[in-house]
Amino acid sequence: MGLVVQKYGGSSVADAEGIKRVAKRIVDAKKDGHQVVVVVSAMGDTTDELIDLAGQVSPIPAGREFDMLLTAGERISMALLAMAIKNLGHEAQSFTGSQAGVITDSVHNKARIIDVTPGRIRTALDEGNIAIVAGFQGVSQDKKDITTLGRGGSDTTAVALAAALDAEVCEIYTDVDGVFTADPRVVSKARKMEWIPFEDMLELAASGSKVLLHRCVEYARRYNIPIHVRSSFSGLRGTWVSNQPQGDQQVEHAIISGVAHDVSEAKVTVVGVPDKPGEAAAIFRTIADAEINIDMVVQNVSAAATALTDISFTLPKTDGAKAIDALEKAKGAIGFDSLRYDDQIGKISLVGAGMKTNPGVTASFFEALSDAGVNIELISTSEIRISVVTRADDVNEAVRAVHTAFGLDSDTDEAVVYGGTGR
Ligand code: ADP
Ligand code: ASP
Ligand code: MG
Numbered sequence: 001m002g003l004v005v006q007k008y009g010g011s012s013v014a015d016a017e018g019i020k021r022v023a024k025r026i027v028d029a030k031k032d033g034h035q036v037v038v039v040v041s042a043m044g045d046t047t048d049e050l051i052d053l054a055g056q057v058s059p060i061p062a063g064r065e066f067d068m069l070l071t072a073g074e075r076i077s078m079a080l081l082a083m084a085i086k087n088l089g090h091e092a093q094s095f096t097g098s099q100a101g102v103i104t105d106s107v108h109n110k111a112r113i114i115d116v117t118p119g120r121i122r123t124a125l126d127e128g129n130i131a132i133v134a135g136f137q138g139v140s141q142d143k144k145d146i147t148t149l150g151r152g153g154s155d156t157t158a159v160a161l162a163a164a165l166d167a168e169v170c171e172i173y174t175d176v177d178g179v180f181t182a183d184p185r186v187v188s189k190a191r192k193m194e195w196i197p198f199e200d201m202l203e204l205a206a207s208g209s210k211v212l213l214h215r216c217v218e219y220a221r222r223y224n225i226p227i228h229v230r231s232s233f234s235g236l237r238g239t240w241v242s243n244q245p246q247g248d249q250q251v252e253h254a255i256i257s258g259v260a261h262d263v264s265e266a267k268v269t270v271v272g273v274p275d276k277p278g279e280a281a282a283i284f285r286t287i288a289d290a291e292i293n294i295d296m297v298v299q300n301v302s303a304a305a306t307a308l309t310d311i312s313f314t315l316p317k318t319d320g321a322k323a324i325d326a327l328e329k330a331k332g333a334i335g336f337d338s339l340r341y342d343d344q345i346g347k348i349s350l351v352g353a354g355m356k357t358n359p360g361v362t363a364s365f366f367e368a369l370s371d372a373g374v375n376i377e378l379i380s381t382s383e384i385r386i387s388v389v390t391r392a393d394d395v396n397e398a399v400r401a402v403h404t405a406f407g408l409d410s411d412t413d414e415a416v417v418y419g420g421t422g423r
Helices: 016-031 046-057 063-087 119-126 154-164 198-206 214-223 279-289 317-329 353-357 361-371 392-405
Strands: 003-008 035-040 092-095 102-104 113-116 130-134 137-140 146-148 169-174 195-197 227-231 239-242 258-262 265-274 297-299 308-316 338-342 345-351 378-382 385-391
Touching: 003 016, 003 154, 016 035, 016 063, 016 130, 035 063, 035 119, 035 154, 046 063, 063 092, 063 130, 063 137, 063 146, 092 119, 102 154, 113 154, 119 130, 130 154, 154 169, 154 214, 195 198, 198 214, 198 239, 198 258, 198 345, 214 227, 258 392, 265 279, 265 317, 265 345, 279 308, 279 317, 308 317, 317 338, 345 361, 345 392, 361 385, 361 392, 385 392
Parallel strands: 003 035, 003 169, 035 130, 092 130, 102 137, 169 227, 195 239
Antiparallel strands: 102 113, 137 146, 227 239, 258 345, 265 308, 265 338, 297 308, 345 385, 378 385
16 A cells, blocks of 8 residues: 545535544545555635735735735644544644745745655655645745745645655545536536546636646656545545556546636736837736736737737736736836726636547637627637637636537536635
């Protein structure tokens, strides 16, 4: 029996009962003869509550202090979980990300893991302990400051530890039974997949399917760590995410893997930009220097009379204030008229490797949206994905329409959501 890494998300440890339930599952894995490393998220919506609190004292909180605050959430759950396990008569020790050897760069709020040195975890395991590690956090290599990995980052902690410890599997326990063809909170007829390749899961995650974080899937693919996404509330087998299906994992040769949606982004429009070389470069250099990742970009055709154009781009809402601030400061140097900020947008994406060879997919996608009366504001595509931006209010209906149009609706089980608030 080898080493397993299990990750429990916030909804799985939302209260004392949840922590005790999870503790039993962990102890069962240990009793089966595994060495067990557990990565745990903050309880329930703790991280959101801490973010709200920070916002009440400062509109743009300092990154270092913000990270220090947010990591407190995972400290609470890791200590409680270790206590609950000990109460069941098994040895457990909790570790912060820093103690577990999670070394990151120094970009606060979305640090990247650059090394994992899990010496203390190995020792704890060798001494017969279950090791509990606080997810979503690390320590920066140069400044030795506490960092966080971005929302949902505990998934990445789990896969990074699984790679560093050469685990046989990384199990991600959550509040749904696996990866579905759409978010079960929106589409009750979504279907659970038995297996999904890394490639498709990467696109779904990048498009907002928060069941797995994009960076976590990237990491798993790079180190070839199979992920088993499953519910901590049921005993059902979940979805395997890996290179190749194994054993009896069923493979469906569907053209489309699923539909993802995302309402966490906002749109910035830079109005009245001179239509000459270097303008877009100046705008996006300003955004990059503020450490902000952008998603879609569109430049309108300039009006001949004015030779001015508008450039729109989307970015995480959480970076909205920072982006506006940075652009305002650079307004004189760049030379635009004004900025518009719209946080009432949503993105819908259709993902599937079969898209490469099926020319009708794009047309069917737009037809489904048009039949649902949904207006499209921006479009972007990759080889295996097509995404559109719409009004946020239209997103749920659009997802259901597209899911049905591509024949993804299940005619048997209704997808179960066991917990969480969907926040
Ligand atoms: P955790 O707290 O366990 O990390 P998250 O809320 O981050 O849980 O992720 C699980 C949630 O992801 C589910 O409750 C579901 O609403 C959402 N989700 C979005 N897309 C999908 C999908 N394609 N399959 C399964 N869940 C999805
Ligand atoms: N607690 C963090 C969050 O809510 C990290 C995680 O849950 O993965 O984003
Ligand atoms: Mg998550």
